[in-house]
Amino acid sequence: MDDGKPSGPRTKWWSRPSTDRDRPAGPEEDGAAATGVADASGTAPAGPGGTAGSTAGERLPHTTPDGDYTPAPPVAAPPPAADLGTPAPAEPAPPAAEPHVHRAQPLHAPDEYSTPPYGGPGPWAPAPPVQRPVATPAHGTPVPPPYAGTDGHGTAAPPVAAAPAQGGQEHHTDPWPPPHTVAQQHPVPQPPGQIPQQTSQWMRYDPWGAPRQPLSHPGPGQGVDDVRPRKARRGTVLVGAALLALLAGGIGGGVGAYVERNGGLTTVELPQSGRDAGGRAPDSVAGIAASALPGVVTLHVNGSAESGTGTGFVLDDRGHILTNNHVVAPAGSNGDITVTFSGGESAAAEIVGKDSGYDLAVVKVTGVSGLTPLPLGNSDNVRVGDPVVAIGAPFDLSNTVTSGIISAKERPITAGGEKGDGTDVSYVDALQTDAPINPGNSGGPLVDAEARVIGINSAIRAADSGSGLDGGQSGSIGLGFAIPINQGKRVAEELISTGKATHPVIGVTLDMEFTGDGAKVGGKAAGGASAVTEGGPADEAGIRSGDIITEVEGQRVHSGEELIVKIRAHRPGDRLGLVLTRGGKELSMTLTLGSASGT
Secondary structure, eight states: OOOSSOOSSOOOOTTSOOSOTTSOOOHHHHSSSSOOOOOTTSOOOBOGGGSBOOOTTOOOTTBOTTSOBOOOOOOOOOOOOSOSSSOOOOOOOOOOOOOOOOOOOOSSOOOTTOOOOTTSOOTTSOOOOOOOOOOOOOTTOOOOGGGTTBOSSSOBOOOOOOOBOTTSOBOOSSSSOOTTOOOOSSOOOOOTTOOOOOOOGGGGOOTTSBTTBOTTSOSSOTTSOOHHHHHHHHHHHHHHHHHHHHHHHHHHHHHHHHHHHHSSSSOOOOOOOOOOOOOOOTTSHHHHHHHHGGGEEEEEEEOSSOEEEEEEEEOSTTOEEEEOHHHHGGGTTTOEEEEEETTSOEEEEEEEEEETTTTEEEEEEOSOOSOOOOOBOOGGGOOTTOEEEEEEOGGGOTTEEEEEEEEEEEEEEEEOOTTSSSTTOEEEEEEEEOSOOOTTOTTOEEEOTTSOEEEEEEEEEETTTEEESSOOOOOOOSOEEEEEHHHHHHHHHHHHHHSOOEEEEOSBOBOTTOOSSSEEBOSBOGGGOBSBOTTSHHHHHTOOTTOEEEEETTEEOOSHHHHHHHHHTSOTTOEEEEEEEETTEEEEEEEEOEEEEOO
16 A cells, blocks of 8 residues: 555665675565554554565554654564474474555665765655764673663663574564674574573673764763762862861861960979968078068158168157168258059158268158157177178169178278268278178178177278278179178167267377378377377377377277277277377377267
């Protein structure tokens, strides 16, 4: 039955290349035999040889009404023989008579190279889509699973059942042979009773179709793992590793800082003794300092020309404080003096009296209660080697405590003399100590083991400038000097009572340029008068000009300064025994000391 399609020789499907184009068409390519496709009515009449034949009213196998190709349904395989072990000899079937079907001729001669008609579509096929074929693997290359069992468009091909043909030859139901098939020259014999199987993987591989994706859309096929998710996962792993490294670094840095600051991850506790009651023996340095400190004060003096810092100590509960004259001297007549107690309280003070010859002064504070006067000792009882403690404010460091011993007694020293006229020279029969005394300690107490004052720290021997009362800024070299408290007590009492101190005198003028041993009485006094004061103690005792005094109260005198120091170590009215030399002869005499007002 002619449905308007061309009849005649069947054209080849252009998208199915074949490697054996020159092979003559056999019964499998004719289309009239071995099709196995039902007709329009759904029935497939059997033809000779057990194959369905084509009638005049049938459509061409594997085609649709508009010329497209459709896969043929699978052909059921005939049941196997009862006994597979002994196959029956296959008799060749007589060739089936193929009825002649008149086919329409194509508009042009068929292309022996199966080239699609790009000029225009023919009546047997639609216009071909734009395709981008992928490279065909070489024969024998294993095909990945996504390509196996597909029809070239990503759709799984229906299975094809293979049935052994008569004569021991195998026939394929697919009307077109697989691409790139090569005839096997040496077939492998099959065991008896075993159905031969197709071993070539190219039977199910279509190189013209990408798996699960049309050829017009290049890229990875559907169902195939994409590379991008893997890259994303790789990036996520790298980011996570970086964050983990940063976290570990931060934790490590924190632990390192803690270890560096605290010395470890655990708290280190070293053994330590507990707190004691704080008590100390009264004769220890700590006990002496605790007892004497409340009565020691620091003085800050500001004058019109200069200022200074010194130390003093409380004499009584009325507010009298004893210190050195050179400490308060910068204040002059209208300067300011501030007294700071050991507890930190401060009060203004005024000068009661002072004496440059003894280098002592008394100041007084008012409106202050709770004062702690220091007890006074007896400097005549001091022995060399006795322990002593010096308290003061060296370089304005208040409440400084140093300790040492009495290094010597009755050490004659002179200090001052900056004015040049001798009115500011101090003559001190001092106590020498190795307790460190520095500038600022002047006026402070030197106490014994019972915290009693035995001297007033007044001068130090500096390595660069000799002895002096705070004259140099060098530190202590272990040579400090203190005014004996017996002398200080008498002068302080006179300053508090009268505002002035009296000096003991013998009534002579000494030759201070004499270089021999002893103190020489001068020839003439100032203004041409006699060197021996008429009616004075020396004149009454029989001392004359030119006599050399060598001893006072049994102590050797080597200079005029020493004689003055020895005399001022006594009170006016005291009787002194002297030894002198006159004309090469040694004479002894006794005199009573006179009195003179100090400055």
